[in-house]
Amino acid sequence: MKKILLVDNEENIQIVYREEFENDGYQVVSASNGEEGLIKFSEEKPDIVILDIHMPGLGGVEVLRKMKMLDPTVPVILSSAYQEFKSDLGTWASDAYILKSGDIGALKRTVRELLGEIGAE
């Protein structure tokens, strides 16, 4: 079973994403901030990370760059409600940047692509 590390400070997102991805057969590990996300990244060895950008404390782009230093082979998807973080070149370290929306179809598809479960569109 592939393991997803979900780093997001919004409880609603945690609940919805966990349910959706667990229903699809993934194991979901949660972290509610960047610091916890980094610890769980090292301890849990996830297959893929879904990472929020706008979080209190350590921001998502900083966490992303630290994760990629620790293990560049683990795909990291940045997930944000905001487009404007795209102007931060630090986001280039990510494997994908997905805008949060009510329909998480695009996020699910990107997870499957990056895990090699389906071909890229």
Place this chain on the structure above:
Amino acid sequence: MPELRKDPVLGRWIIISKSRGDRPTDFPVEGYQEENGFCPLCPGNEHSTPPEVLAFRQGADAPNQPGWQVRVVPNKFPALIIEGDLSKEGVGLYDMMNGIGAHEVIIESPNHDESFIDLTPEKMYQVFKAYRERIRDLEKDPRFKYVMVFKNHGKAAGASLSHPHSQLIALPILPRMIVSELSGAKSYYRYKERCLFCDMIRQEIQMDERVVCQNERFITIMPFAPRTPFEMWVLPKHHNSAYCRQSDEDLLLLAELFSESMKRLAACIPNVPYNFVLHTEPLRSGGMKHYHYHFEIVPKMTSIAGFEWGSGFYINPMPPEEATTLLRKSLDSVKKEADEKDTAG
């Protein structure tokens, strides 16, 4: 007594309000923040960027591999998208068009910690050459009317990564700033039948109050009506409206003077955040008698607040003549210290 000054190109007024003293250290400068973590622009991480559209390499290394000196890549998350046809639309009195354009990042050095100011003139020349080659290439695309080349250095100036880089955006429309500059320069040309910028260079050399440095082909001046303390313009001494027509030889001389100008700024105000922007003629203009390409270097030392937004005025607390004197002395004192160390050693 504060002074109002009018920019002769744009007709923009600024206020020189000398209230904080003479020293550059009187201005709060936000230093560069320490950064660590994975850098997508560093050699070895080429897979993190879109495939390069240009790279200068010393050897015959394969594309998108380490070994490059300067590398240009499309923006991974661009502000404008290169694919598609232009489509214009009007909704009542409002005009729109789809977001077609090219957004590229010029990685100026393989060394993450080497700032643009630290580049040797030879390395800076490679960067200037990359700008020219990209403009020449993008000029072939009839959808684009203008290529804006710019650099943000330091978080306060909008940079998000410290790895030295600049950017360019090819636009399907002319930016308003360029339209205003072209219009101001054309009005002057109609009246005097001379290029405003050529006249400005002649007058500045004659007056010698705002010339920071110069060489055989280029000159760095502080404009008469600068928006911020230590604003500098770098211009070719001989008339040329199109940056993309500069020869290799001239680009090297440009790099030498640009390097000296930036080093003077850094010696005066270490770690200063800044932006620079290339102002050149619109694509496929074929040479303009009334316009003159130049770089504008704007240190980020003052904030833009309600008065500036509302009026279009800028309040500058340092007269450019005084800033010029400081810049002229700055590198000389650094050079003198280095010479003295060499002699003592």
